[in-house]
Amino acid sequence: MGLRGPGAKRRKGVEPMPQRRLPWSKRGLSRVERVVAFMEFLPITKGILAGKKMKLLPNQRQFIEAIYGNVDADGRRTIRTAIKSEPRGNGKTGLIAGLCLCHLIGPEAEQRGEIYSAAVDKKQASLLFNEMSAIIEAVPEFDERCNVQRFHKIIEVLAGDGKGSTYEALSADVRRGHGLAPSLWVYDEYAQVRTDELFDNLQTAQGKRKESLGIVISTQAATDQHPLSILIDDAKKGVDPTVYLQMTAAPEDADPFDDKLWQAVNPAWGIFLDEKEFRSQAERAKRAPSFLPRFMNLRLNMRVESEARFLAAPDWRACAADIDIETLKGRRCYLGLDLSSTVDLTALAAFFPDTGDLLAWFWKPKDGLDEAERMDHVPYKTWVRQGFIEATPGRAIDKGFVVCRLAEIAALYDVQGVAFDRWGMKEVERIMADEGVKLPMEAWGQGFQDMAPALDAVEKLVLQGELRHPNNPALTMCVANAIATMNPAGGRKLDKAKATGRIDGLQAAAMAIGLAARTPAPKRSVYAQRGVFIA
Structure with a gap:
């Protein structure tokens, strides 16, 4: 285990090491000054500056000042969650290790x-533990007070400040977090995780201590739908005074x-x-164009995906609009x-060719929402509460429920046609016949023949800014996940195998827009076009 505690290195008859005055114990220092003094006392254990003392970069000092300099009337920190997002190679590991040791x-x-x-994962979790262990070994005052358990990645404090405290490295691939009461938790490279379960467990456990602090330090995630992106975008709004965001990224x-x-984005x-x-x-x-997105993401901290999506997120966001649904009736x-x-x-x-408006409805089984959230890493239950998704009764999609809603929605508009994927439609068609629901149904293949012109139509509307959507997050998720496969002739179709998540909403939208594109527009009277009407 490599146990190490007070007196563990002393031999009988050898005088204990004389104690030196540590810089953060100096009287009159503010809370921020004590933290800074501690951080800049720590040795750098690797790299081109190995052997020297840590010197905080201006933005690192600003980060510390924002966290430890904001206190309430009782002198307690007001910041509960701090987010630091910047490109790799800017001293992240040293900063995290120092803050963990500080606490x-x-x-x-x-x-x-x-x-x-x-x-x-365990490998990433080991990097920080190894850095903290190296610092402890390099500082005699730390070394004689700590018990370092290398196998379990645990550090215990046996004497002095923090006596009885423990540090432990956790990894997202091991479900953990329940029953903890963190004084401090740090999430390293949160952009790499696929689930926010451990993050949520750590954050909800903060209520067990008066001044618990959570810190996320990471480059940006690739998509807007990733938990880190959602966390950053919410912090940018500035509505929660307990959250601090320090963002360093290229435009x-x-x-x-x-x-x-x-130089500007790398401190x-x-x-x-x-x-x-x-x-x-x-x-x-x-x-190598295939490496460019990775360079932009890791070295410039841009929210860029490694594989090109069918639609770029900025282009899709530019089409968001406030749509008055009442004006679309009929x-x-x-x-x-x-x-x-x-x-x-x-x-x-539903696509309205005369206005360019696009609406979407979604259904998901109510009883499986918890498992679906864990599998897909999206907030289905929140979207149900907000009305973006309808939860159908039971554990499986109730096709009768969907048919009834389809009939209700279709009754509101002048439906020219309904394009559908043949898969699973026999039962739906039987239910429609039993319920007397009559709509102009048209089978739509999911291969290149039908989907290629449909995707071309979607792309044209988006790039020309002629599409309007109400920013339904479920539909935006589908757009963000979609990757198109191309055949030798240049035709494209959406590839569910390559998609990073659900794409059903975009698939439905492409069929609706594709059907509209290949259906001739109704002819208008030449007199009506000239403004001549006969009563």
């Missing part, structure tokens, strides 16, 4: 505190090969960031129905 054995330590670091429309941009540029390696990766990104429209299997997402889309 474990430094000026922020408390008796029987609990410090946790979370990461995507969405930035030139990724601008040398001045590189450690010219200090300890490996510029040679950085420029080597930039050259690779120029030569208007000409085309429907697209993507029926799911028993437990998946069923989607219906």
Whole structure:
């Protein structure tokens, strides 16, 4: 185990090591000054600055000041969650290790505190533990007070400030978090995780302590739907005073090969960031387009996906609009129905060619929402409460329920046609016949023949800004997940195998828009066009 405690290194008859005055114990220091003094006392254990003392970068000091400098009338920190998002290579590991030690054995330590670091897997979790262990070994005052358990990735404080406190490395691939009472938790590279279960467990456990603090330090995730992106976007609104966000990222429309941009978004540029390696990766990104998104994401902290989506997120967001649904009643429209299997997402889309408006409805079994959230990593229950998804009774999609809603929706508009995927439609057609629901149904293939022109029509509307959608988050999720496969002739279809999640809403929308595109528009009277009417 490598146990290490008070006196463990002393031999009989050897005088104990003389105690030196530690810089953060100096009288008159503010809370922020004590934390800074502790951090800049720590040794750097690896890299080009190994052997020297840590020197906080200006943005790191600003981060610390924002967290520990904001207190209420009782002197307690007001910041409960802090988010620091910046490109890789800017001293993240050293900062996290220092803050964890600060709360474990430094000026922020408390008796029987609990410090946790979370990461995507055991390997990532080990990196921070190893850095903390190296610092402890390099500082005699720390080394003689701590018991380092390397196998379990646990550090215990046996004496002095923080006596009885423990640090433990957690990984998202091991379900954990219940029953904890963290003084401090840090999530390293949150963008890499596929589920927010451990994050939620850590955050909800903060209520067990008066000054519990959670810190997320990560490059940006690739999509708007990732839990980290949702966390960052909510923090940007500034509505929660207990959340602090420090964001360092290149603008969405930035030139990724601008040398001045590189320096602007990398705080450690010219200090300890490996510029040679950085420029080597930039050259690779120029030569290999497939590597460019990864370079933009990791080195410039841009929200960019490694694989090109069918529709770019900025283009889709630009089409969001406030749609007065009442004004669409009775208007000409085309429907697209993507029926799911028993437990998946069923989607219906309505496209109004005269206005460019696109509406969508979604259904999902009520009894399986908890498991669906864990599997798909999206807030289905929240969307149900907000009215973006309708929960059907039971554990499987109730096709009778869907048919009834289809009839109700279709009755509101002048439905010219309903494009549908043949899969699973026999039962729906039987229910429609039994219920007397009559609609102009048209089978729509999911291969290149039908989908290629449909996707072309969708793309044209979006790129020309002629599509209007009400920003339904379930539909936006489907758009963000969609990847198109191309055949030798250049035709495209949506590829569910390559998709990163559900795409049913976009599939339904593409069928509705495709049907509208290939249906001739009704001819208008030449006299009506000239403004001549006969009573």
